[in-house]
Amino acid sequence: MSLSQRLAALLVCLRDPQKVASFQRLCGVEEPRLHGADAAAPEERGGRNPDRSADPEGGGGKLRGCGARNGVRNGLPEAGGDTATAKAGERESEATLQNRVQGLRRNSLTGEEGEVFGVRNWPLFYLFSFGTExxxxxxxxxxxxxxxxxxxxxxxxxxxxxxxxxxxxxxxxxxxxxxxxxxxxxxxxxxxxxxxxxxxxxxxxxxxxxxxxxxxxxxxxxxxxxxxxxxxxxxxxxxxxxxxxxxxxxxxxxxxxxxxxxxxxxxxxxxxxxxxxxxxxxxxxxxxxxxxxxxxxxxxxxxxxxxxxxxxxxxxxxxxxxxxxxxxxxxxxxxxxxxxxxxxxxxxxxxxxxxxxxxxxxxxxxxxxxxxxxxxxxxxxxxxxxxxxxxxxxxxxxxxxxxxxxxxxxxxxxxxxxxxxxxxxxxxxxxxxxxxx
Structure with missing residues (x-):
């Protein structure tokens, strides 16, 4: 591989949004898992369909559901899913929802609001909120x-x-x-x-x-x-x-x-x-x-x-x-x-x-x-x-x-x-x- 190809590959790697998402998860940011009434109809609440890809521009943030994880889809057991796993997923969802936060700095000109997200590390949340200010x-x-x-x-x-x-x-x-x-x-x-x-x-x-x-x-x-x-x-x-x-x-x-x-x-x-x-x-x-x-x-x-x-x-x-x-x-x-x-x-x-x-x-x-x-x-x-x-x-x-x-x-x-x-x-x-x- 030539030097220019290596450089191009490095730039693509550094621009990868997965790197950003990995850093967010490392710092305790996660999407809250929805269950019960909250998960019934995400699009009726104005949220984006969790199975759709995002706007490449980043789009306006809305409350989003999550896909199937640990036998649970939006907090409800999937058919054939393990009951104990589903209950564990529900307990985790409830704990996450208790720590969810509305995104920072609503844009008054466009009406956009940040996504609702879960926080597992509050000191880092406040530190980086101060840093961006x-x-x-x-x-x-x-x-x-x-x-x-x-x-x-x-x-x-x-x-x-x-x-x-x-x-x-x-x-x-x-x-x-x-x-x-x-x-x-x-x-x-x-x-x-x-x-x-x-x-x-x-x-x-x-x-x-x-x-x-x-x-x-x-x-x-x-x-x-x-x-x-x-x-x-x-x-x-x-x-x-x-x-x-x-x-x-x-x-x-x-x-x-x-x-x-x-x-x-x-x-x-x-x-x-x-x-x-x-x-x-x-x-x-x-x-x-x-x-x-x-x-x-x-x-x-x-x-x-x-x-x-x-x-x-x-x-x-x-x-x-x-x-x-x-x-x-x-x-x-x-x-x-x-x-x-x-x-x-x-x-x-x-x-x-x-x-x-x-x-x-x-x-x-x-x-x-x-x-x-x-x-x-x-x-x-x-x-x-x-x-x-x-x-x-x-x-x-x-x-x-x-x-x-x-x-x-x-x-x-x-x-x-x-x-x-x-x-x-x-x-x-x-x-x-x-x-x-």
């Missing part, structure tokens, strides 16, 4: 502001620059390669929020690789701490996020490996220019016009979708947030609201935690997050109807209207642009006036 919006909207408001604004700004580059290029790669999610069955879909997106590469894996590694690159030498601590934390962070996506049934092993390597490649190419980009954003007089125009053009012209998915909206959020944070840092710098420590003060020492300092951190987080959430809610309420009126699209069904490209790009870009502007300008202004700077 490290690549979701809730984490980003709290983590980046925390760095900018409380720890180191320079590190926070440059971290966002790299995050935008990595996530944007990752989303574009997905829509160029267009590989579907792992097939279900055999994979159990624990989460369907991103199920409409393509699978290759995993942008969760890219984010989970880029953020901790960029933090180490930005902070080592600027802050005093042992390098080994940073590398250990980065490794654990990256591993947790990557494994969580396999656990949830959203990516193949190949998707994860490709996402990890792609993120490393992007860091190697663009990280040397992050200081230049940050200085341009702050100092150059017309940088806001260039930033807004560039980010908007990338969102409109970079790629097209054959069908709707959450990918386009996520990309608009990423670009809008990045543009808003960059423009906010420009305004804040020009007004003298933000000043980075001089070079002769480096490396910085981690300050001791006092009651006063801890209290200010908590107040900044509470006040700042309330401001951001209110800004997000208000901007959505304003921009969606306004965009519908501007483009002549009926707003009776908001869910459907939000899937039009004109509406989706407009409201997400403006909404998250204002959120980003708030992070680096409006909220710091508020802190300045109330004495929390």
């Amino acid at each position: 490290l690549g979701n919006e809730l984490f980003y909207i709290t983590f980046f502001p925390f760095w900018i408001w409380n720890l180191d604004a320079l590190v926070g700004r440059r971290l966002v620059i790299m995050w935008v580059l990595v996530m944007y290029l990752g989303q574009c790669a997905k829509d160029v390669i267009r590989w579907p999610r792992p097939a279900s069955p055999p994979v159990v879909k624990l989460e369907v929020f991103y199920n409409s997106e393509y699978s290759m590469p995993s942008t969760h894996a890219m984010s989970g690789t880029a953020i901790p590694l960029t933090l180490v690159l930005l902070t080592y030498g600027r802050w005093q701490y042992p390098l080994m601590y940073g590398l250990v934390i980065a490794t654990c962070w990256c591993s947790l996020v990557c494994l969580s996506r396999i656990y949830l049934g959203m990516h193949s092993v190949l998707d994860i490996i490709a996402g990890f390597l792609y993120a490393i490649f992007i860091l190697a190419v663009f990280y040397p220019y992050v200081e230049l980009i940050d200085n341009f954003n702050q100092i150059y007089k017309y940088s806001p016009l260039i930033i807004i125009s560039l980010h908007l053009a990338l969102g409109i012209f970079s790629f097209t979708l054959d069908t709707w998915s959450t990918s386009r909206g996520d990309t608009a959020e990423i670009l809008g947030s990045g543009a808003g944070i960059a423009c906010g840092s420009h305004v804040a710098y020009q007004l003298g609201l933000v000043s980075d420590p001089p070079l002769d003060m480096l490396p910085l020492t981690i300050p001791s935690i006092t009651v006063t300092r801890f209290g200010k951190v908590i107040l900044r987080i509470l006040i700042g997050m309330v401001f951001l959430l209110l800004m997000r809610i208000v901007m959505k309420k304003i921009t969606i109807p306004l965009a519908c009126k501007m483009f002549g699209i009926k707003s009776d069904d908001i869910r459907k209207a939000r899937q039009y490209m004109e509406i989706e790009l407009t409201y997400r870009y403006i909404t998250y642009g204002m959120v980003g502007l708030s992070i680096t300008f409006l909220v710091p202004c508020l802190f300045y006036f109330i004495g929390l700077s």
Whole structure:
């Protein structure tokens, strides 16, 4: 067998959904065996026929029955099946049903819900549920502001620059390669929020690789701490996020490996220019016009979708947030609201935690997050109807209207642009006036 054939066979093996299903079973994920009334008519409940193959895209998750196992089909003994085996199967079914969980993160735009599944290892379930949140919006909207408001604004700004580059290029790669999610069955879909997106590469894996590694690159030498601590934390962070996506049934092993390597490649190419980009954003007089125009053009012209998915909206959020944070840092710098420590003060020492300092951190987080959430809610309420009126699209069904490209790009870009502007300008202004700077 030639080298190319071996490589092709390896790629096919790494993409095999059975590998994902095996990892899920190893970690204690299983489909609950149905019996009694629950098993009478799975299709009447809206569930998929367990004997049918899944949509190659991964399909919307529904409660599924199981085939014949141990002389039991859906909890009822098969003709000729051993009675003791059937009873044992029923007891096992009951134990599994007691531990069944509805899938995570229902998609409000499509109405999809994750499958109902059984859990035999709750610590791993909570660990990987936390790990996947490290690549979701809730984490980003709290983590980046925390760095900018409380720890180191320079590190926070440059971290966002790299995050935008990595996530944007990752989303574009997905829509160029267009590989579907792992097939279900055999994979159990624990989460369907991103199920409409393509699978290759995993942008969760890219984010989970880029953020901790960029933090180490930005902070080592600027802050005093042992390098080994940073590398250990980065490794654990990256591993947790990557494994969580396999656990949830959203990516193949190949998707994860490709996402990890792609993120490393992007860091190697663009990280040397992050200081230049940050200085341009702050100092150059017309940088806001260039930033807004560039980010908007990338969102409109970079790629097209054959069908709707959450990918386009996520990309608009990423670009809008990045543009808003960059423009906010420009305004804040020009007004003298933000000043980075001089070079002769480096490396910085981690300050001791006092009651006063801890209290200010908590107040900044509470006040700042309330401001951001209110800004997000208000901007959505304003921009969606306004965009519908501007483009002549009926707003009776908001869910459907939000899937039009004109509406989706407009409201997400403006909404998250204002959120980003708030992070680096409006909220710091508020802190300045109330004495929390």
